[in-house]
Amino acid sequence: MNLNNQNSFWGSLSPFGGITGLGILVMSSARLSWAIIAAGSLLFVYGMTVFSFYFLFKTQAKKIFPKQGKTIIFTCFSSFWGCIYLFLIWVFSPFAQT
Secondary structure, eight states, rough: OTTTTTTTTTSSTTGGGGGGGGHHHHHTTTTHHHHHHHHHHHHHHHHHHHHHHHHHTTGGGGGGGGTTTHHHHHHHHHHHHHHHHHHHHHHHHHHHHH
């Protein structure tokens, strides 16, 4: 192929010539998709748990919740947000396969 006909920025001999196949490589990587799901779950569950703890115990909820059983309630809230994340993954999984 003549070098005059190739684009110097996206041609096969250019520095960015290999980027065209990078999207397919990243999308087909099972390890990357698992890492995205795990990082998303950590951020979602931890973030929503902290937000709900802060919101519930900052307001008038101190009168409602017992002092002895706060750790059990904390565990229930984190499990609830974890179940919500799993439900969202289950709902959106058909869109990830297309």
